[in-house]
Amino acid sequence: MGNMALYEKYRAVPPEAQKKIGGGRLKGMTDINPMWRIKCLTEEFGPCGIGWKPVIVRQWLEPSDSGQCAAFCNIDLYVKVGDAWSDAIPGTGGAMYIAKENSGLYVDDEAFKKAYTDAISVACKALGFGADIYWDKDSTKYTTESQRMAQGDNEARAERGKRLVEIRRLCPDEAKLNKACARTFGKNIAQLTIDELDEILAKLAVRDNAADS
Secondary structure, three states: OOOOOHHHHHHOHHHHEEEEOOOOOOOOOOEEEHHHHHHHHHHHHOOOOOOOEEEOOOOEEEEEEOEEEEEEEEEEEEEEOOOOOOEEEEEEEEEEEEEEOOOOEEEEOOHHHHOOOOOHHHHHHHHOHHHHHHHHHHHHHHHHHHHHHHHHHHHHHHHHHHHHHHHHHHHOHHHHHHHHHHHOOOOHHHOHHHHHHHHHOOOOHHHHHHOOO
């Protein structure tokens, strides 16, 4: 088996195994039907317990001061390739055990089952199962961050441009400007930060006010 064979085979999730999350903090993200992963594991390695097996390492509860409580599950997933079992592929899953709702505290008696299922999904993620979904999710996050940074850069350039125009209006002698900037800041006007440009504008405003009076 090539290094990328498993990844490439199961990276794409069929539409029928996808579900858009409609509410909550995960709204807009894609949920993957857990049975799709079970199907893929069985298809590739054989029945559970024979060709692959999840071993529960730890289950525990984490209470909070608010009265809510989360259930967690650690597993080690093993898959069999030929006659050899893999090393442990770890996965950690979690789910709310006690959740605060409008009507009060709600206890979910299936919390550990959900945490266990979530842990399997995390372990399968390391094998590349559903990679395209996770890749798109990460890509969206980082693309948005890059766009935000680029937008910030554009706004900063625009603000610098406004200040430079105003400074040159108040003091059209470029040589004199650069000489003053070199004396005060050790660089020419085109290299100044917004704060430094504001400082120059303030000095020019004081000069003009003094001249008017």
